[in-house]
Amino acid sequence: MIRYALACEQGHAFESWFQNSAAYDRQAARRLINCPVCGSTKVTKALMTPQLSGTKKGGDAPRSAAAPSQATSAAAAVASQAPPDAAAAPAPAPVAMMTPQERELRKKLKELRQHLVKNADYVGQKFPEEARKMHYGEVKHRSIYGEATPGQAKELHEEGIEFHPLPVLPDERN
Numbered sequence: 001m002i003r004y005a006l007a008c009e010q011g012h013a014f015e016s017w018f019q020n021s022a023a024y025d026r027q028a029a030r031r032l033i034n035c036p037v038c039g040s041t042k043v044t045k046a047l048m049t050p051q052l053s054g055t056k057k058g059g060d061a062p063r064s065a066a067a068p069s070q071a072t073s074a075a076a077a078v079a080s081q082a083p084p085d086a087a088a089a090p091a092p093a094p095v096a097m098m099t100p101q102e103r104e105l106r107k108k109l110k111e112l113r114q115h116l117v118k119n120a121d122y123v124g125q126k127f128p129e130e131a132r133k134m135h136y137g138e139v140k141h142r143s144i145y146g147e148a149t150p151g152q153a154k155e156l157h158e159e160g161i162e163f164h165p166l167p168v169l170p171d172e173r174n
């Protein structure tokens, strides 16, 4: 038997005994472990306490060295959104190391984007239509932004209509 300190998504800490670590994994994956306080089945291992009873040290060695404690609420929050078996490995996000120049550039991009969004008219999916009207002199030139499919963008480009993708910064994606 092995005892685990567990915590539910609400942060209630409790302990439970399992036959071995594999038994815990199985039960956790199938949401068979309930928080005794609130009944939640979104439970994560808080801190491993490899307190073996009955069995001698042998085949089923405790994995305490390999499993860092996950007592933080952040780990619980991740676990509550991810499927059980992915709880320990949140999806990687694009990241970059930046030089000061690149940081400056990024700041400028952000400023450009904010300027555009603030001063241009949002025309949504009517962007190709509006851009054409301006290009062919049907309406007065103004700054607009909106959406265009790759196909529409290609057509506009072929008609000689100049436009630019709105810079999107990695941390602003929804």
Ligand SMILES: [Zn+2]
Residues within 6 Å of the ligand: 008, 009, 010, 011, 012, 035, 036, 037, 038, 039, 040
């Ligand atoms: Zn609870």
